[in-house]
Amino acid sequence: xxxxxxxxxxxxxxxxxxxxxxxxxxxxxxxxxxxxxxxxxxxxxxxxxxxxxxxxxxxxxxxxxxxxxxxxxxxxxxxxxxxxxxxxxxxxxxxxxxxxxxxxxxxxxxxxxxxxxxxxxxxxxxxxxxxxxxxxxxxxxxxxxxxxxxxxxxxxxxxxxxxxxxxxxxxxxxxxxxxxxxxxxxxxxxxxxxxxxxxxxxxxxxxxxxxxxxxxxxxxxxxxxxxxxxxxxxxxxxxxxxxxxxxxxxxxxxxxxxxxxxxxxxxxxxxxxxxxxxxxxxxxxxxxxxxxxxxxxxxxxxxxxxxxxxxxxxxxxxxxxxxxxxxxxxxxxxxxxxxxxxxxxxxxxxxxxxxxxx
Amino acid sequence: xxxxxxxxxxxxxxxxxxxxxxxxxxxxxxxxxxxxxxxxxxxxxxxxxxxxxxxxxxxxxxxxxxxxxxxxxxxxxxxxxxxxxxxxxxxxxxxxxxxxxxxxxxxxxxxxxxxxxxxxxxxxxxxxxxxxxxxxxxxxxxxxxxxxxxxxxxxxxxxxxxxxxxxxxxxxxxxxxxxxxxxxxxxxxxxxxxxxxxxxxxxxxxxxxxxxxxxxxxxxxxxxxxxxxxxxxxxxxxxxxxxxxxxxxxxxxxxxxxxxxxxxxxxxxxxxxxxxxxxxxxxxxxxxxxxxxxxxxxxxxxxxxxxxxxxxxxxxxxxxxxxxxxxxxxxxxxxxxxxxxxxxxxxxxxxxxxxxxx
Numbered sequence: 201x202x203x204x205x206x207x208x209x210x211x212x213x214x215x216x217x218x219x220x221x222x223x224x225x226x227x228x229x230x231x232x233x234x235x236x237x238x239x240x241x242x243x244x245x246x247x248x249x250x251x252x253x254x255x256x257x258x259x260x261x262x263x264x265x266x267x268x269x270x271x272x273x274x275x276x277x278x279x280x281x282x283x284x285x286x287x288x289x290x291x292x293x294x295x296x297x298x299x300x301x302x303x304x305x306x307x308x309x310x311x312x313x314x315x316x317x318x319x320x321x322x323x324x325x326x327x328x329x330x331x332x333x334x335x336x337x338x339x340x341x342x343x344x345x346x347x348x349x350x351x352x353x354x355x356x357x358x359x360x361x362x363x364x365x366x367x368x369x370x371x372x373x374x375x376x377x378x379x380x381x382x383x384x385x386x387x388x389x390x391x392x393x394x395x396x397x398x399x400x401x402x403x404x405x406x407x408x409x410x411x412x413x414x415x416x417x418x419x420x421x422x423x424x425x426x427x428x429x430x431x432x433x434x435x436x437x438x439x440x441x442x443x444x445x446x447x448x449x450x451x452x453x454x455x456x457x458x459x460x461x462x463x464x465x466x467x468x469x470x471x472x473x474x475x476x477x478x479x480x481x482x483x484x485x486x487x488x489x490x491x492x493x494x495x496x497x498x499x500x501x502x503x504x505x506x507x508x509x510x511x512x513x514x515x516x517x518x519x520x521x522x523x524x525x526x527x528x529x530x531x532x533x534x535x536x537x538x539x540x541x542x543x544x545x546x547x548x549x550x551x552x553x554x555x556x557x558x
Numbered sequence: 559x560x561x562x563x564x565x566x567x568x569x570x571x572x573x574x575x576x577x578x579x580x581x582x583x584x585x586x587x588x589x590x591x592x593x594x595x596x597x598x599x600x601x602x603x604x605x606x607x608x609x610x611x612x613x614x615x616x617x618x619x620x621x622x623x624x625x626x627x628x629x630x631x632x633x634x635x636x637x638x639x640x641x642x643x644x645x646x647x648x649x650x651x652x653x654x655x656x657x658x659x660x661x662x663x664x665x666x667x668x669x670x671x672x673x674x675x676x677x678x679x680x681x682x683x684x685x686x687x688x689x690x691x692x693x694x695x696x697x698x699x700x701x702x703x704x705x706x707x708x709x710x711x712x713x714x715x716x717x718x719x720x721x722x723x724x725x726x727x728x729x730x731x732x733x734x735x736x737x738x739x740x741x742x743x744x745x746x747x748x749x750x751x752x753x754x755x756x757x758x759x760x761x762x763x764x765x766x767x768x769x770x771x772x773x774x775x776x777x778x779x780x781x782x783x784x785x786x787x788x789x790x791x792x793x794x795x796x797x798x799x800x801x802x803x804x805x806x807x808x809x810x811x812x813x814x815x816x817x818x819x820x821x822x823x824x825x826x827x828x829x830x831x832x833x834x835x836x837x838x839x840x841x842x843x844x845x846x847x848x849x850x851x852x853x854x855x856x857x858x859x860x861x862x863x864x865x866x867x868x869x870x871x872x873x874x875x876x877x878x879x880x881x882x883x884x885x886x887x888x889x890x891x892x893x894x895x896x897x898x899x900x901x902x903x904x905x906x907x908x909x910x911x912x913x914x915x916x
Binding site: 336338341349350351353356358375377378385402403406409440460484491 | 705706708709710713714734736761763767845846849
């Protein structure tokens with residue numbers, strides 16, 4: 201019954217990093233300045249390392265390009281995608297903060313129905329700091345929001361909730377559609393502001409979009425691998441989906457919650473549906489095998505850390521999805537490399553300071 | 559992609575009955591007149607049969623009191639609760655229509671954020687006539703609503719959806735809280751209008767409230783038994799919950815969907831929390847055994863009708879919950895009686911015309 205004692209939202213200034221896969225325009229950071237300026241930014245440049253990313257004055261940031269990633273990770277850099285925003289997960293690895301917020305550079309500040317600018321980060325923090333309810337659905341949505349609670353019939357033993365690992369935010373204006381839907385509905389815009397946050401129930405998969413995403417890095421960080429996409433890979437635009445399915449299976453195993461709904465950002469422009477179709481088409485049919493795989497994936501109870509869960513999942517990916525396409529054998533190996541690299545960078549407790557600029 | 563061809567909502571005038579457990583005030587039907595007048599009402603009087611329920615002119619209705627129920631069902635009337643709104647399920651049994659909408663007499667017409675009166679029944683019909691998505695969560699909520707669709711990463715093979723069995727509507731103003739929450743938060747009102755309809759995922763239980771509820775009687779009717787509550791029973795206010803848990807387990811088994819969210823009604827007044835506590839307190843601790851029971855209940859694949867599923871569930875209730883309290887042995891027997899009575903009234907295809915008034 202959190203609504204009975206509403207406290208101001210902590211800012212988590214020293215506990216949260218903002219990870220941005222690339223910045224193609226200065227307007228992006230200018231628009232977010234009032235909300236982001238007090239946080240540390242980690243920018244992971246997704247393409248040609250010789251290009252210069254300009255960051256406006258006043259932001260505290262570190263920037264990694266491909267050369268930095270290669271230097272820091274050595275041969276293990278192979279697990280980080282090149283020329284694809286999936287490279288953002290390198291930022292999760294080098295961060296030393298408890299929380300991560302990641303956002304795309306075509307996402308701007310949205311307005312709520314009253315016309316007020318939405319502080320997306322503040323809502324993500326609220327979502328992450330309040331428990332989740334993965335074991336039973338509450339019909340008035342997040343019972344920990346002000347003005348809401350558990351409804352009649354909600355078991356009292358479940359009202360303490362579960363730790364929240366992920367806060368998945370949504371998008372007004374351009375919806376996150378696949379290429380076929382983009383092609384069929386070129387004019388569709390999301391104008392419906394749904395004033396809700398809810399927990400995706402245990403045992404249920406959902407399509408996690410990386411555009412506007414917060415998570416507890418200390419809890420679930422090692423599962424937030426965005427896979428092998430982009431340059432040299434047969435598939436794109438499944439990076440966040442892959443992370444979402446792996447992460448959800450692991451959260452279900454660990455008893456943690458995943459929230460979706462608020463906050464909205466304003467997604468300014470649709471990516472090219474023809475390019476997207478080329479990236480997605482293998483994913484569209486592979487996915488028909490991936491979903492049953494993840495729906496039936498069981499992790500043994502001996503897996504008690506996220507790393508152990510993830511290595512086990514990689515093993516199952518290799519065994520079961522390797523038959524679908526050899527790409528998944530390569531991906532399973534990259535999943536293991538990712539965990540090795542994560543542990544290498546995160547075991548000492550020291551902060552990497554190999555970034556290009558500061 | 560239903561949004562691409564939006565058709566006017568059919569009214570289902572000849573296919574839907576409105577079931578009301580009792581009517582304590584004339585205002586109720588007057589307020590709903592523009593929305594209900596074209597439908598047939600089934601009123602099931604929940605208390606003293608000698609009291610007269612006044613129905614305003616212009617409504618087409620049939621009314622059943624306890625004497626009618628006893629006459630029609632004979633010894634099987636024992637499965638219908640007395641002096642409790644749980645008796646409403648008798649109305650589901652005597653209806654011959656495909657759809658049922660049931661509403662409490664303290665529920666009035668709500669307004670949407672633009673100040674327009676909400677036609678709750680029309681929204682229930684929309685929910686029931688469009689498919690559900692129980693097998694995978696769609697982050698933009700009901701993909702069949704205008705302006706929405708399946709998001710990137712939603713498997714294409716699941717986009718045909720599943721038949722919708724139940725549409726669970728919500729309440730503005732007085733939220734549906736249990737007695738302890740009512741006592742702790744006497745002033746809480748639900749003012750948040752969440753503009754969403756969503757499918758409760760397969761494998762997830764939720765607290766189904768009978769205040770504002772639509773369902774496809776042809777699909778799920780026999781599972782909509784509201785149990786033994788009220789006069790002579792050790793428990794109250796778990797009638798709709800019980801129906802919801804039984805129904806959800808059966809829908810999951812049959813591959814059907816359950817939607818929750820819109821439409822809202824205006825719940826005008828809170829019931830007495832002290833009276834409610836007395837009704838609920840056994841339920842509050844029994845529930846801690848009920849939920850694990852329903853969460854782990856498995857129906858054998860030989861159960862291919864709702865009746866078969868329900869009889870099997872009654873058997874499991876007797877075996878497993880009978881140990882919790884002898885009440886559940888009595889309830890399990892009543893579940894079987896309910897199905898026998900349902901089949902008796904519904905096998906001939908003839909409409910019962912034993913009602914008191916018309």
